[in-house]
Amino acid sequence: MAALEEIVKQAHLLGYRGEKREEYLKQEFKLLAERQERKEKEEAERQAREKKEEADRKERLELEKMKLDAEMKLLQAKIEAGIIKNESDGSGARSSDAWAKHLKLPSFQDGRDDLDIWLARFERFAESNGWSREKWSSSLCALLIGRALDCYGRLSAERQRIMTR
Structure with a gap:
């Protein structure tokens, strides 16, 4: 006006x-x-x-949520398949115990944790609990979040199975 x-x-x-x-x-x-x-x-x-x-x-x-859900289901299936395989060869109880202890290991926090130190801690923990090296990769993946999980997800399946520094 x-x-x-x-x-x-x-x-x-x-x-x-x-x-x-x-x-x-x-x-x-x-x-x-x-x-x-x-x-x-x-x-x-x-x-x-x-x-x-x-x-x-x-x-x-x-x-992205659907993608992460699918990845989580796939990882869960891999973990369950690993436990079932161990049960069939007579070491199922050991695997279940190791998995229960696995939950006590904290996830890698990008920005808070140093990757080399965290990986060394993971390796010592896995060795002290008698995990076979074949299971390290799936256990490692379950403890990664954020950018670390993205980087792991971009690795080829062959490279994911190889646990070397």
């Missing part, structure tokens, strides 16, 4: 009277309406863009 009053004030200051004043006011009101319309259109486009970006972000998060 202030903009309309300003246009009328400008017409008066410019000395427009009669038809010339009416023509000037029509032209300025038209320009004002176009600016307002353009502003509203830009705002609507901005809101639509933000809404789409939010939907895309939610979709990406959902896909």
Whole structure:
């Protein structure tokens, strides 16, 4: 409303009277309406863009969650398969005990833990609990989170099975 009053004030200051004043006011009101319309259109486009970006972000998060769930199920299946295999060769009780102790080993925290020290601790723990080296990889994977798990996941299956420094 202030903009309309300003246009009328400008017409008066410019000395427009009669038809010339009416023509000037029509032209300025038209320009004002176009600016307002353009502003509203830009705002609507901005809101639509933000809404789409939010939907895309939610979709990406959902896909990542599904991917992580699938990886977790796969790792769980690998772990369970390893325990079942040990039970068939007569060492199942030892494996179950080792797995129970496994839960007491803390996960690697990127930014808080030094990787070399944490891996040395993991190796000492695995050796002291009598884990076979074939099981180290799946146990290691279960203790990784965040970027460390991403890096591990990018390794080939062959490389994941080999536990060397």
